[in-house]
Amino acid sequence: MNLYGVFLKKQIRNYIFGSVVAVLAVGSLILLSSLEISQTEYLRLLYVLLISFVIMAVTEINVFLRQMRPIRRALRERKPSLDMLEEAYLHTHRLPKLAVQRILGPHFLGLSLPASLLTLWLIRTGLISLPYFYLVLAVAGAILVASMHALIEFFLTASAIIPLIKEFRNRALTLYMVDFSLEGHVFVPIRPKFLVTCMLIGTFPLILFIMATQIRMETLGSGLVEGMQNYWEWAGLMLMIGTLFSSIAAWLLTRSVQHPINELYQAMNHIKDGQLLQMQDEYSDEFSKLVAGFNMMVRGLQARERQSRQLLDSYFTTLAVALDARDPYTAGHSLRVAEYSVIIGQLAGLTGQKLDNLRKSALLHDIGKIGVRDSVLFKEEALTDEEFDQIKSHPVLGENILRQIEPVEKMAPYLGGVRSHHERYDGKGYPDGLAGTAIPLHGRIIAVADAYDAMTSDRPYRKGMNHERALAILEQGRGTQWDPEFAGLFLAYFGKTEKLDKTDYPGRAG
Incomplete structure (x- = not known):
């Protein structure tokens, strides 16, 4: 049998179960079991109940078939469209709520109204001898029956739709490579679901008892009724106490379920925002297992995050070392520029991810030199204008190289420093001829670090200058060649340690 047939069979079975429990059993208990009437009147009331039930069933079947159209259409198509599958997927999630509407409407219009009219006709024609007050009780009983049946149908339908949801999701993945998700949308909130359920469970037996007792007392004679003239005052008090108790219990139960769910949802939002935070386990029920599972997932993500960062750090360092290895004169240049840049960044107040982005930008600041010919890059004589233009192209080449690395957004924090460090x-x-603060932050910082290391390192065409001379040039170029703030921070830092040997001050590699 196909999936639609299986689901239809299950819905029919659920409906029969709910009807028997809520309609026949409860209806018989209220209308028949407590009445002392003749067998003929008893059968007439049974006929009324049966006719009303048939009208209700026909009405409900028509409503059910209309509700099933999107699902039936999507399942019977050999290759349904993506829109058709999505409509069926969302409609399936709505079925439990639609089941409540499907039950309540036909119960009131198909059961209560025909039953009340038929019973009224039987009373007026003398075919049964019942007081009109019983019709009021019958309508109240019908409301209880409809509510209880809707409650049963809601939970049975919520269980029955799971295979359909999986089927529509799998078809969308198979045919269109699209994964359906509600993205946190809630069709039936927990609070009203729990409140209504607990209220019905708590008050339903009490109301049944009160109604059945009233009918029973009416049939036992006026003497007992006169002795129990305060019955409805007592019954109203009991009903109020029962309803209050059910409401409080429902509220407490709802709150106990909503709190851990809200905590888990907030924790998942932190995960979505990149904050791998574990939850505090403050529950002693099954929610403790959920928290433990969530924290286990977070620990796994944290371990993978550490591995990814280590791999990325190694990747950046390897690229920098490979670039510097082309020329023995520039060995360690990128690593030293990164270290100097981090010193300036810390002095400027950068921390965390911003400081790490600066370090990676500095490691890769000269990666564009891969695209410059060795004969130009390592030339000991003076460069021609054309050759110097090739050298000047390496910031743009470096940016273009990084733009080829996927995912593109992961490289975005490093592009500004690579392109603008000259x-x-x-x-x-x-x-680009940028000036002042129009130059990206990383570019202004790396420019100071790069210039200092270039001046103090040996080159094929010159000997590296000493520490004091390099600092003096940086001082002269503050505000013209270099950002005055960052150059000033760098000078102040080394000014405190200018008497140390070049290999001793922090940040200097080898």
Whole structure:
């Protein structure tokens, strides 16, 4: 049997179960079991109940078939469209709520109204001898029956739709590579579901008892009734106490369930935002297992995050070392520039991810030199204008290289530093001629670190200058070639340790 047939069979079975429990059993208990009437009147009331039940069933079947159209259409199509599958997927999630509407409407219009009218006709024609007050009780009983049946149908339908939801999701994945998700949308909130359920469970037996007792007392004679003239005062008090107790219990139960769910949802939002935070386990029921499972997942994500960061750090460092290894004169240059840049960044107040982004940008600041010919890059004589233009192209080449790495958004924090580390504060740099704070932050910091290491390192065409001379040039170029704030921070830092040997002050590699 196909999936639709299986689901239809299950719905029919659920409906029969709910009807028997809520309609026949309860209805018989209220209307028949407590009445002392003749067998003929008893059978007439049974006929009324049966006719009303048939009208209700026909009405409800029509409503049910209309509710099933999107699902039936999607399941019977050999290759349904994506929109058709999505409509069926969302409609399936609505079925428990629609089941409540399907039950309540036909019960009131198909059962209560025909039954009340038929019973009224039987009383007026003398075919049964019942007081009109019983019709009021019958309508109240019908409301109870409909509510209880709707409650049963809601939970049975919520269980029955799971295979359909899986089927529509799998079809969308198979046919269109699209994964359906509600994205946190709630069709039936927990609070009203728990409140209504607990209220019905708590008050339903009490109301049945009160109604059945009233009918029973009416049939036992006026003497007992006169002795129990305060019955409805007592019954109303009992009903009020029972309803209050059910409401309080429902509220407490709802709160105890909602709190851990809200905590889990907030924790998942932290995960979505990149904050791998574990939950505090403050529950002693099964929610403790959920918290333990969630924390286990977070620990696994934290371990993978550490591995990914280590791998990424190694990747950046390896690229920098490979670049510097092309020329023995520049060995360690990128690592030293990264260390100097971090010193400046810390002095400027950068921390955490911002400082790490600066370090990675500095490690890769010269990666564009991969695209410059060795004959130009390592030339000991003076460069021609054309050759110098090739050298000046390496910031743009570096940015273009990084843009090829996927995912693109992960490389975005490093592009500004790589492209702009040869810009000048006075606007006379390259490649874009940016000036002042228009130069990206990383570019302004790396420019100071890069210049200092370039001046103090040996090159094929010159000997590296000493520490004091390099600092003096940085001082002269503050506000023209280099950002005055970052150059000043760097000078102040080394000014405190200027008497130390070049290999001793922090941040200097080898």
